[in-house]
Amino acid sequence: MYTHPKFARRGVGRLILRLCEAAAAVEGFTRVQLMATLSGEPLYKACGYREIERTTAAPVGGVVVPLILMGKAVSGSSG
Numbered sequence: 001m002y003t004h005p006k007f008a009r010r011g012v013g014r015l016i017l018r019l020c021e022a023a024a025a026v027e028g029f030t031r032v033q034l035m036a037t038l039s040g041e042p043l044y045k046a047c048g049y050r051e052i053e054r055t056t057a058a059p060v061g062g063v064v065v066p067l068i069l070m071g072k073a074v075s076g077s078s079g
């Protein structure tokens, strides 16, 4: 997930998450999960996601990227 730097901190990330959660809820899902990079964690926390476990991506060229599996309950009226 990337917001163009010129538009950062204007609620674009929060809006995209809200739309995704609403679409999932309409399909009958009651929970959503995502894999966060460390730079995305503050956004997801601010939107109600909680850490499930810390992990890493499969190393590419010797580079190991830390990731956080995060999740949140959703309902038809979630915002």
Ligand SMILES: CC(C)(COP(=O)(O)OP(=O)(O)OC[C@H]1O[C@@H](n2cnc3c(N)ncnc32)[C@H](O)[C@@H]1OP(=O)(O)O)[C@@H](O)C(=O)NCCC(=O)NCCS
Residues within 6 Å of the ligand: 001, 002, 003, 004, 007, 008, 009, 010, 011, 012, 013, 014, 015, 035, 036, 037, 038, 039, 040, 041, 042, 043, 044, 046, 047
């Ligand atoms: C992370 C990213 C997608 C956030 O997008 P955004 O459109 O700026 O997010 P929003 O404006 O909706 O932010 C909603 C809330 O998330 C939190 N937040 C977002 N970016 C933050 C940051 N850099 N530091 C701390 N909190 C942050 C804040 O609580 C913010 O609310 P506030 O602005 O009222 O304080 C954007 O900064 C980005 O593209 N970063 C580079 C790519 C990246 O790291 N993506 C994550 C991949 S997992």
